[in-house]
Amino acid sequence: GQQLNQSPQSMFIQEGEDVSMNCTSSSIFNTWLWYKQDPGEGPVLLIALYKAGELTSNGRLTAQFGITRKDSFLNISASIPSDVGIYFCAGQLNSGAGSYQLTFGKGTKLSVIP
Amino acid sequence: DTAVSQTPKYLVTQMGNDKSIKCEQNLGHDTMYWYKQDSKKFLKIMFSYNNKELIINETVPNRFSPKSPDKAHLNLHINSLELGDSAVYFCASSLFLYEQYFGPGTRLTVT
Numbered sequence: 001g002q003q004l005n006q007s008p009q010s011m012f013i014q015e016g017e018d019v020s021m022n023c024t025s026s027s028i029f030n031t032w033l034w035y036k037q038d039p040g041e042g043p044v045l046l047i048a049l050y051k052a053g054e055l056t057s058n059g060r061l062t063a064q065f066g067i068t069r070k071d072s073f074l075n076i077s078a079s080i081p082s083d084v085g086i087y088f089c090a091g092q093l094n095s096g097a098g099s100y101q102l103t104f105g106k107g108t109k110l111s112v113i114p
Numbered sequence: 115d116t117a118v119s120q121t122p123k124y125l126v127t128q129m130g131n132d133k134s135i136k137c138e139q140n141l142g143h144d145t146m147y148w149y150k151q152d153s154k155k156f157l158k159i160m161f162s163y164n165n166k167e168l169i170i171n172e173t174v175p176n177r178f179s180p181k182s183p184d185k186a187h188l189n190l191h192i193n194s195l196e197l198g199d200s201a202v203y204f205c206a207s208s209l210f211l212y213e214q215y216f217g218p219g220t221r222l223t224v225t
Contacts, residue, residue, distance in 0.1 A: 092211070104157040
């Protein structure tokens with residue numbers, strides 16, 4: 001099946017720093033999604049990307065859908081303590097029998113040092 | 115105002131018991147999902163229903179049986195619980211092929 005490699009696995013940064021994380025896939029996707037999960041909660045959708053090359057922002061978050069359709073990155077600018085959590089990328093193919101399921105990366109655990 | 119809700123939030127039970135987790139969404143979505151998140155936080159799809167019909171059924175023991183009485187509900191019934199079933203189970207919903215919205219999760223502990 002499809003595999004997603006998400007990196008880094010974990011990050012420790014100082015408050016105010018910018019953060020970058022990315023996902024690469026062994027095969028193409030038509031949709032890339034980025035979620036954040038706080039402890040004890042469900043994943044919350046941050047950004048959805050539907051076109052190759054698309055660059056989308058949501059406040060201090062910016063995500064891009066790679067031109068090859070095999071990768072995506074998420075940037076967080078000027079990090080704050082509430083950015084702490086686990087960030088997941090997810091890809092979806094949207095065509096072919098059974099291929100509309102989401103494949104998740106293993107997550108990037110972000111810690112922000114005040 | 116809750117978009118995707120699950121009950122219960124916590125479930126502690128003994129091996130061999132049968133239990134159910136309920137999920138409801140008020141977003142008007144036509145597709146619902148069950149995911150399992152293991153201790154390493156890896157999220158894996160278990161089932162998906164579109165308009166009350168099963169469309170994804172991953173390799174899951176047949177002790178797990180989803181039931182969708184209508185488009186707004188997808189319940190998960192688990193028979194003969196085993197220690198390895200301990201995990202957090204998430205329900206999610208979406209419009210077909212669009213972004214998925216997750217519930218708060220049910221932490222299942224089997225002793």
